[in-house]
Each structure stands twice: as C-alpha cells, then as structure tokens.
Amino acid sequence: MARKLPRKDVVIVGLGWTGSILAYEMAKAGLDVVAIERGPWRDTATDFPPAYAQDELRYAVRLDLFLRPQQDTLTFRNNASQSALPIRSFSGFLPGNGVGGAGVHWNGQTWRFLPTDFKLRSHLEERYGKDALPGDMTIQDWPVSYDELEPYYDRFEKLCGTSGKAGNLKGTVQPGGNPFEGWRSSDYPNPPLKQGLAATLFAEAARKTGHTPFPQPASNMSEAYTNPLGVKLGQCTYCGFCERFGCGNYAKSSPQTCVLPALMRFPNFSAQTDSEVTKINLDSTGKRATGVTYVDTSGVEWEQPADIVLVCAFSLFNVRLMLLSGIGKPYDGATGQGVVGRNYAYQTTSGVSLILKDKILNPFIATGAHGMIIDDYNGDNFDHSGLGFVGGGYMGAGQTGARPISTRPVPEGTPKWGAAWKKATAETYQSAFNLSTHGSSYSYQDCYLDLDPTYKDRLGRPLMRMTFDFHDNELKMSAYLTARLAEIARAMDPVEMKASPRKGPYNVNIYQTTHNTGGTVMGADPANSVVNRYCQSWDVHNVFVPGGASVFPQNHGYNPTDTVGALAYWTADAIKNRYLKNPGPLV
Numbered sequence: 001m002a003r004k005l006p007r008k009d010v011v012i013v014g015l016g017w018t019g020s021i022l023a024y025e026m027a028k029a030g031l032d033v034v035a036i037e038r039g040p041w042r043d044t045a046t047d048f049p050p051a052y053a054q055d056e057l058r059y060a061v062r063l064d065l066f067l068r069p070q071q072d073t074l075t076f077r078n079n080a081s082q083s084a085l086p087i088r089s090f091s092g093f094l095p096g097n098g099v100g101g102a103g104v105h106w107n108g109q110t111w112r113f114l115p116t117d118f119k120l121r122s123h124l125e126e127r128y129g130k131d132a133l134p135g136d137m138t139i140q141d142w143p144v145s146y147d148e149l150e151p152y153y154d155r156f157e158k159l160c161g162t163s164g165k166a167g168n169l170k171g172t173v174q175p176g177g178n179p180f181e182g183w184r185s186s187d188y189p190n191p192p193l194k195q196g197l198a199a200t201l202f203a204e205a206a207r208k209t210g211h212t213p214f215p216q217p218a219s220n221m222s223e224a225y226t227n228p229l230g231v232k233l234g235q236c237t238y239c240g241f242c243e244r245f246g247c248g249n250y251a252k253s254s255p256q257t258c259v260l261p262a263l264m265r266f267p268n269f270s271a272q273t274d275s276e277v278t279k280i281n282l283d284s285t286g287k288r289a290t291g292v293t294y295v296d297t298s299g300v301e302w303e304q305p306a307d308i309v310l311v312c313a314f315s316l317f318n319v320r321l322m323l324l325s326g327i328g329k330p331y332d333g334a335t336g337q338g339v340v341g342r343n344y345a346y347q348t349t350s351g352v353s354l355i356l357k358d359k360i361l362n363p364f365i366a367t368g369a370h371g372m373i374i375d376d377y378n379g380d381n382f383d384h385s386g387l388g389f390v391g392g393g394y395m396g397a398g399q400t401g402a403r404p405i406s407t408r409p410v411p412e413g414t415p416k417w418g419a420a421w422k423k424a425t426a427e428t429y430q431s432a433f434n435l436s437t438h439g440s441s442y443s444y445q446d447c448y449l450d451l452d453p454t455y456k457d458r459l460g461r462p463l464m465r466m467t468f469d470f471h472d473n474e475l476k477m478s479a480y481l482t483a484r485l486a487e488i489a490r491a492m493d494p495v496e497m498k499a500s501p502r503k504g505p506y507n508v509n510i511y512q513t514t515h516n517t518g519g520t521v522m523g524a525d526p527a528n529s530v531v532n533r534y535c536q537s538w539d540v541h542n543v544f545v546p547g548g549a550s551v552f553p554q555n556h557g558y559n560p561t562d563t564v565g566a567l568a569y570w571t572a573d574a575i576k577n578r579y580l581k582n583p584g585p586l587v
C-alpha cells in the first residue's frame, strides 16, 4: 500500500530538459511544484569537475551517466514476425538518467525544424502529388506552425546561449548563415564558435561545388554568457569531451548550467530524486488524473497527489508511462488502430571518412556541436521529383572530439593489431576525419512502441517493445545524401576516402543517435494523436506531455532538442495563460 503525501499543484515526472523548464515556469507562476526524478541529483561542481570529467573510459565507454538496463530497458525487434528480446546493454541509443537527463551529456547541436516540416504531408502532397508517398507512410502535419513556435525557439536558444549565425532575420537572408532556415526574430545570442581546419577545408570544398556552408548552431558557449534567468555560463575551451560527458567548465547548456540555479531558489519547488514514477493515477471516471505513484530506492511506494501531471520522462519513457497508466488507446501495429505508441521514428545517419595528405587537423580540439554544415539537401530544400524518395538531412564536418580510446583511424588494409597498426594510428590520427549526414526518419504503420507480452521489469511491469526498421524511402535518401557528400569530399582531394550510406536492417547495437521520436504524437485529431496542439492529453485533460520528442509526428532531418525546448515553453504558456484560468480541454 502506497504512503500518501500532501497534495501539490503540479507533479513533474523527470527533471531533464523539459522537466526543468516546466518546473521553473510553474514555480514562477506561484504554483506548488514537485519534480520526481528516477536518477540521482547531479551538480556541475561536484559531479563533473574538470579534474575527472574528461575520463573517456568511465563516461564514454562505460557510460557512467546513462540509464542502466537493469534499472529499465526495452525489448527490440525489426518487425512483427520476429520475437522481441530485451536490450541488455544500451548502445544503439543512450537514454539519460538523473537530474539534467540527457541534457547533461548531449552535444549541444541546436536546430530548428523547417517551416515546411510542420506541414509535411500537405506540403509534399501539394508539390509531388499523393502518389509520391508510400501507402504505409503515416506522416502527418503538426498541429502547430513554424510561425507559432518561432518565439518559443527564440526563448529556448536564449536560455541556452546558443552560438551561431542567423541565415534569415525577419525574412531577409543573411550572408554567412543558413539560407534555408525559417525566419528568426533575432540572431543567435552568441556568435559562432571558432572552426578547426577540417571544417574550414570542408567549407571551401562545399563552396567550390556550389553549396552554402555555415557554422553549426551550438549550445556550447563561444563567449561567456548570462541567460535571461540570470544564470552565468563560461566560455567553451574546445576540450572535446562533450557528448557523453558533463561539462566541468559551465560552457555547455544543460538544465544544470541554464535552469537549476534559478529554479532551486523557489521555496515552492522541491525535487524528489532516486524515485521512479510507476503510474499516473486516475479517478473513477478515468478522465482526470489524481497524481502519480512512485517507488524509491528502498522499494517503498509513495502516492503524490497533484492537480496537474506533467510527463517529462524523455520520449521513450513518456510513451511507456502513458501505456502503463492506461491513458489513450494503445496502438496496434497489425490494424493501425489506436494511438499510444504510434509513429515511432528515429534518425537516418551516414558518413564519409577521409584521409588527407600532409595535413595537421588537430581533431582533439573540438566541441559537441561545432563544425561547418550545408543544408542544401534537407527536408524539401531540393527538388525530389524523380528521385524516388522524400525527406533529407543536413551534412558536414562536425568535430566532436577525437578522443584517444575511440578514435583510431587507419588506412584500408592496415592489420587490426600489432606494430603495423600502432604505426598507422600514429601516422593517420592527425590527417583523418569524418563527414556525416543527419537525415529524417518518417513514420510508418509497422514502426511502433507497445507493451511487451513476455518480458517484465524489476517491479513486475511489462517492458516496452520497440518494433522498428529503416524503410526503402529512408535508405534511398541516405544513398542520395551520402553520394552528394562524397562529391564534396572528392573536392578536398583526399588520399583515401570511404562513403558509407545507411544500410538496413536497423541495428540496435550500433550507436546512431538518441533521437527517438513519436509514440505520444501531437495532432489536430484524437484519431491519430495522443495529445492536442498544447501537448495536452485528449483523454485526461490535466495530463500534459510538454515537449518530449514523443510528441513529434515524424522525425525531420535535424536534432530534436531545439524543438523539444520550444514546445516546453509553448506548453508552459498554454497552462499558465489558459488552463489555470479554466481547467479543462484546451481544444
């Protein structure tokens, strides 16, 4: 029997990016707020001091900051004819765990989606005709437009102090920025990061071949910065220990460096860590949530009553919590009926590796998000007529840190061990680097999340089952994008080059991204969505999923977190300005 706690106005499940933004906004509005976080408390000074934050073995190889499968995992299969098996070691994607969530150990690549991404189905059907889309492709328009979200993108980028160069200021294309991006109301709050030699050489080759390179938008500080909450961030040292690491220099945006110092000052906010929410509780009508149940590390069960429940548990765990709580009709991949778990999507990446002659690239000087990029082949920025696919991605030379354990480039044919291998790694390290593509993953009837009929977690609850594979559309797109990237690479005159387009089947053991999307999709119609345009559950009006990537109807060619952050602010405004005045369905 759960022990009952005093009632709160708002309970937040998870204290990562979306949880900390919502907690700040709700506490500032005067509400009594508690956040319940599965993992431990984490502070920059005590958990990521520069003295040991850059331990590659501990953090990048042994994945010290991440979720452990014995705590929570999923089962996986490529298609419904296979038996799904539990993921026993996370490697294909790496969910966060602990205060800050995956915002602690992300790269900081901070991208807005394109205006046409938000009306994807209607735009593509209008331009190419209905027959251009495969019959089982379940992409749909977002219920919000780019214009509506623009002020919220701007707010998240200012919170983060994102470094970059605007390409479109209030409708006027700006030299040096991304000419394809949607309009911005203001430039990035910080100037672009400095670029290394590899990125500079890529940019020269891209220009020579008729493309428009620009610096990648990065939530790694090019200069010291104070954000609108009054929190100070330091300048990035280009240490190269960004992705998979906490930043000891207070230079990478995260809940720790951007929100928590301001949030913790509110006496009406508290955080309960090392506690996993197991269920959202509903009243006897099933249409109103009464709070949540959670279990602490001693196995003690607690009931936290609350008037509003905000599900901020990262996209995969948002979906599982909705399924376990019986909110919304579970999706059935065989019939296409139901909504919770529908339209799971991912990201389609590929690469071209190069070795240049007589170049000292210093690849260890890096941040998680700098580099030079082109956006000419993203979304519908290029004519897809006759290409046999839709979608696209950005591509370029990102330099995220050539750390000594994981970065051992050698020429083709080098022995895999021994003196010859050692000699080749020493000779090649300085002159090798990778170009990459980062492409869309559209949604399909047979890609989804549901509860596994066989496997259970340590608390006896069904694990969530992922059914996912790349479709022909995405593989054709990857082949096309990789071929374009290889053309630019050739213009750099490499002594050796290898292009590796994405091939199926999807392999859950090879790291690609942690950009898992869909499952609690937002939409204009309850028949094909779990939440409405304000990220509010259609079925239980005091439950919101405020901005986790689970609300994306499909995944576009960019990293998700700028859109996740924008939607968090968008939902916070809807709750503060509308829901609190008149609690009930907002649509």
Ligand SMILES: Cc1cc2nc3c(=O)[nH]c(=O)nc-3n(C[C@H](O)[C@H](O)[C@H](O)COP(=O)(O)OP(=O)(O)OC[C@H]3O[C@@H](n4cnc5c(N)ncnc54)[C@H](O)[C@@H]3O)c2cc1C
Pocket (backbone or CB within 6 Å): 013, 014, 015, 016, 017, 018, 019, 036, 037, 038, 039, 094, 095, 096, 097, 098, 099, 100, 101, 102, 103, 105, 106, 107, 108, 109, 110, 111, 243, 244, 275, 276, 277, 278, 312, 313, 314, 315, 317, 321, 368, 369, 514, 515, 547, 548, 549, 559, 560, 561, 562, 564
């Ligand atoms: C290695 C890596 C690199 C990345 N790089 C980029 C990048 O460069 N650009 C980009 O746009 N995105 C990137 N991402 C993705 C980015 O980190 C996420 O989009 C973002 O953190 C999502 O925010 P969120 O609030 O939805 O989830 P999170 O920030 O992960 O927070 C969710 C929190 O909920 C907690 N939680 C989960 N279940 C429960 C439960 N049942 N009870 C209580 N608490 C729970 C978790 O422990 C976690 O702390 C990266 C991710 C990873 C892992």
Ligand code: SF4
Pocket (backbone or CB within 6 Å): 220, 221, 235, 236, 237, 238, 239, 240, 241, 242, 245, 246, 247, 248, 249, 250, 251, 252, 366, 367, 368
């Ligand atoms: S590269 Fe910059 S932002 Fe990343 S961890 Fe190092 S100092 Fe921090």
